[in-house]
Amino acid sequence: PSKTSTLIHRREEMSAQENRVMALSEWEDRWQEGKTGFHRSEVHNLLESNLDKVVCGRNEVRFFFPLCGKAVDMKWLADMGHTVVGVEISEKGIKQFFAEQNLAFNEEPVPAISGAKVFKSTDGKISIYQCDLYKFSSTVGGKFGGIWDRGALVAINPCDRQKYATLLMSLMNNDCRYLVDTLEYNPELYKGPPFFVSEEDVKNVFGGGCDVELLESVDAFEEKHKSWGLDSLTEKVYLLTPKAQ
Numbered sequence: 001p002s003k004t005s006t007l008i009h010r011r012e013e014m015s016a017q018e019n020r021v022m023a024l025s026e027w028e029d030r031w032q033e034g035k036t037g038f039h040r041s042e043v044h045n046l047l048e049s050n051l052d053k054v055v056c057g058r059n060e061v062r063f064f065f066p067l068c069g070k071a072v073d074m075k076w077l078a079d080m081g082h083t084v085v086g087v088e089i090s091e092k093g094i095k096q097f098f099a100e101q102n103l104a105f106n107e108e109p110v111p112a113i114s115g116a117k118v119f120k121s122t123d124g125k126i127s128i129y130q131c132d133l134y135k136f137s138s139t140v141g142g143k144f145g146g147i148w149d150r151g152a153l154v155a156i157n158p159c160d161r162q163k164y165a166t167l168l169m170s171l172m173n174n175d176c177r178y179l180v181d182t183l184e185y186n187p188e189l190y191k192g193p194p195f196f197v198s199e200e201d202v203k204n205v206f207g208g209g210c211d212v213e214l215l216e217s218v219d220a221f222e223e224k225h226k227s228w229g230l231d232s233l234t235e236k237v238y239l240l241t242p243k244a245q
């Protein structure tokens with residue numbers, strides 16, 4: 001294809017999902033109805049294969065999990081001695097996490113965010129804030145040395161990407177290493193979420209503050225994606241690190 005036709009095609013891809021909006025209540029309904037097909041019972045393969053690049057020899061890293069759901073990866077990292085802070089809107093999802101991982105927890109209000117609660121494992125290693133992500137900030141939760149973003153950048157509404165990236169970058173310590181998992185497919189065929197996120201999209205929203213490095217690209221097409229109408233699906237992880245100041 002000529003460069004022009006590629007550009008036109010690209011513009012169509014962008015507009016296919018640009019205006020799609022999921023309300024917070026729709027996510028909560030999904031949890032109520034048990035429609036949580038995004039959840040995985042095993043540690044994520046791309047977190048496992050790239051963990052060294054994120055931890056980088058450090059001990060007791062403070063990890064942030066935006067839109068954490070009940071990701072088993074939180075327990076996996078906590079068992080290695082790291083601490084984890086997640087943000088998730090669904091109280092049901094948070095309670096399922098602690099129950100399924102056999103972790104005792106306490107529940108406290110978060111005075112800085114009206115209506116929010118924080119659920120903390122009694123050993124203090126895992127805290128999950130139940131609130132809208134956009135109400136969370138470093139004032140509430142501090143800054144982080146590591147971030148695992150799976151089902152988060154791809155789950156937020158495409159129109160909120162810059163707001164999301166600005167918030168996430170404000171949570172990064174100078175030594176923070178942020179691993180972000182993205183999906184590429186033909187957005188004309190499936191409306192999302194998860195949304196299509198290209199390398200260009202990642203660079204557009206994070207490039208101002210971070211260096212962006214593609215670490216791994218894998219074919220992630222499974223049987224279930226046929227019912228989404230897709231014929232191919234590529235999963236890519238990038239490492240984001242703050243630009244030297």
Ligand code: SAH
Pocket residue numbers: 024027028038039040066067068069070071087088089090093131132133134150151152155156
């Ligand atoms: N990262 C998890 C969950 C991915 S699905 C995993 O990989 O399994 C996206 C999750 O984000 C859902 O659990 C949904 O309830 C939550 N969510 C969506 N928008 C949110 C928002 N604005 N604030 C907090 N949680 C949100």
